[in-house]
Amino acid sequence: MEVKEIIRPENLVYKRTPLLTDAYLSYCPGCGHGTVHRLIMEVVEEMGIQEDTIGIAPVGCSVLAYDFMDIDCSQAAHGRAPAVATGIKRLWPDKYVFTYQGDGDLAAIGTGETIHACNRGENITIFFVNNGIYGMTGGQMAPTTLEGMKSSTSPYGRNNETMGPPYKITELVAQLEGTHYVTRQAVHKPGPVRKAKKAIRKALELQKENKGLSFIEFVSNCNAGWKMTPNDSNIWMEENMFPFYPMGDIKVDGKLVNG
Amino acid sequence: MKELALMKGNEAIAEAAIRAGVDGYFGYPITPQSEVMEYLMLQKPEERTGMVVLQAESEVASINMVYGAAGTGKKVMTSSSSPGISLMQEGISYIAGAELPCLIVNVVRGGPGLGTIQPSQADYFQSTKGGGHGDYRLIVLAPASVQEMADFVDLGFELAFKYRNPALILTDGLIGQMMEKVELSEQKERVSEFDQSWVTTGKTKERERNIITSLNLDPDLQYEHNLKLQAKYKSMDQDVMFEKIECGDADFLLVAYGSSARICQKVVEMARSKGLKVGLLRPQTLFPFPSEEIARMARKVKRMMAVELSAGQMVEDVQLAVNGKVPVTHYGMLGGKIHSPDDVLNEVEDKYIGGY
Amino acid sequence: MAKAKGAIVVDVERCKGCQVCMVNCPTDTIGMAEAVNGKGYHYAYMKDPESCTGCTNCAVVCPDGVITVYRVKKN
16 A cells, blocks of 8 residues: 555544644753653643643743643743642632643752642642753753762762752652642653553543642653763663652552552 | 721731732731731631632742732732742742732831841832842832721732732831721722733633743843833833822922831921921832922922931932932931931931021 | 554654654654754654554654654555
């Protein structure tokens, strides 16, 4: 069968969601941010909730997330996205409100807002992309940078003794009463992408049920910051990030999975 | 039907907020303004009007809650005192940059640092010159009575929405803690129609998506945005408000706002009884500042004196307005101490006689 | 073996040549073009169109969402 016979509207099985704008993604080649953006927008499209969804963009690589998602968005000060989302959701309880944040934004400068929004059980969704580095500012050490991992501010590798160890904020927020669904996902391979999408759908559906806060971490790559090719960075991520940040659900239906 | 009540200034702000149809208050406790949130919580505004009141984990969080909620077109506010307002400056800069309407109340205390909880007017520069990073201005209202504490809530929102700009009520513990008779306005409906040209309430099919942001990486666009902001600030001059007391024949003009204006009102009385032709100009808006009126007065009086509970902040704006036409001096107490009418009168007599 | 027949269309100008689709293609259908697009990237293309099953794995992992997938459901 000729290729042009296959490429017909009736045979279409996958196309880019129209909820991603035409703007050229500002991310480096192979960066997981684009995939997470797309999955969120696919879910918003499939649930038919574009008119009722408000996203909060952070400071960091995804500061321009609002350029790529065809929904109403608010751009927050560094780390403050959960507070901004709280303000919106409290006044518009019927809307779907999510934050989209990186590890520096969420787990360093925004720790207070993250913990307290989670603890209050704000009925929002936090999408947390953890690539273990400050990408936008040039690859500095993040709160999630692994021990021994090199960055521009830990050029000889992270020294846990002097710089403090990396920490797992996702496990931390799972301990709080206000979180209902906490999970860790990845988007580097087709299988994980499909699972991640299901997690996103579940999280947004939970907002409708007023169950409290849903928190999804995506362990992702930063090939530019890690100074690797995209595929090498994905392999490195599986070998080094996943053992410290294990995949899977941490809290489901308000109960710790390994509690 | 108007209702009379005896209230503290801080309580009057809270009651006026409910009656103004405010949708949300986000705050964090700090003396001397804690009564604002305490009063709100006690009043169950969620039952009275559906107003949301939330105690945040910090002033940083509360101003960012205001930022988020203000971006949806609802009437939202916060209140704090000097150190808390300092913490909010980043958020206020974002709100100004993103051109969102909101109301911020600063019940000023003596500083710098943790300072004291006593009244002060040392946050004038911070309030009227921007406060955070970047070229921006707030609409700044300076109430001098419990009545104005209540009235300026409505006025603040009116101006904030008119200009899509944060408005700030600049007061201190003297007005905030003082009890006076206040005439409360009638209950207003909460807003139910939102300007779809900018609010983030969800992209409808009828419009493009709306984005609340202060980011513009293209310097040409950021330049244009700044010019637009500056033009807006300039246009606020039309809403300047001030009160003149005994200015008709005055040859010595006091310029004072808020609690100092209350004290100066007494000074004017005392000076007049001694035959001194002293008048008082009381700015009710500190931004926009009544520069034009002060310049006009500079052609009539022989001397001016700015009286503030600070080392001399507003006096600079008075001097700029006067532009050297008459001598302008400053008198003020620092760090939470309050000048008595006698203190000010002594200074007036000294300058009045000595300066002629 | 009666495999489904598939094909992909790559939005050449949006492709950043990251190769994530290529390594995730189970049938080794995808290669990177020798030519470059306007941004200077070697873009993805079907180097072996015959082998494509239209499984969508490439599109699902593509960070830039540049791949459209077609599949003939039944012969």
